[in-house]
Amino acid sequence: MSNSSAANRFSPDIDEDLEAQSPVKPERNLLSAVLARAICDAFGTAHCERHIVRSARQWIFGKMTPKKAFSFAWVATHLDLDPIALQNTLRSYEDDPDAIQDRLTLLR
Secondary structure, rough: OHHHHHHHHOOHHHHHHHHHOOOOHHHHHHHHHHHHHHHHHOOOOOOOHHHHHHHHHHHHHHOOOOOOOOOOHHHHHHHOOOEEEEEEEEHHHHHOOHHHHHHHHHHH
């Protein structure tokens, strides 16, 4: 392989083309990981410090700010989820903590 073909393989233009065609988007994976971590922290059975659980629950159940980057509503919207419906679903798990444990294993 020549140096020019190696340079072409790693040029920014080619990377952008490949990313545009790819069904997997790194940004979407990041947002999914942020949401999954918050849900695990808020409802998981793993021993977490109280302030972590409290912070995760405040982020999930706090004021809806869909225009504020990385807020719960913003993350949910960018993942094509309805933030209010997701909040309501998560609220229902507070009354039935065993029900969420099965679903949390899917996030890990």
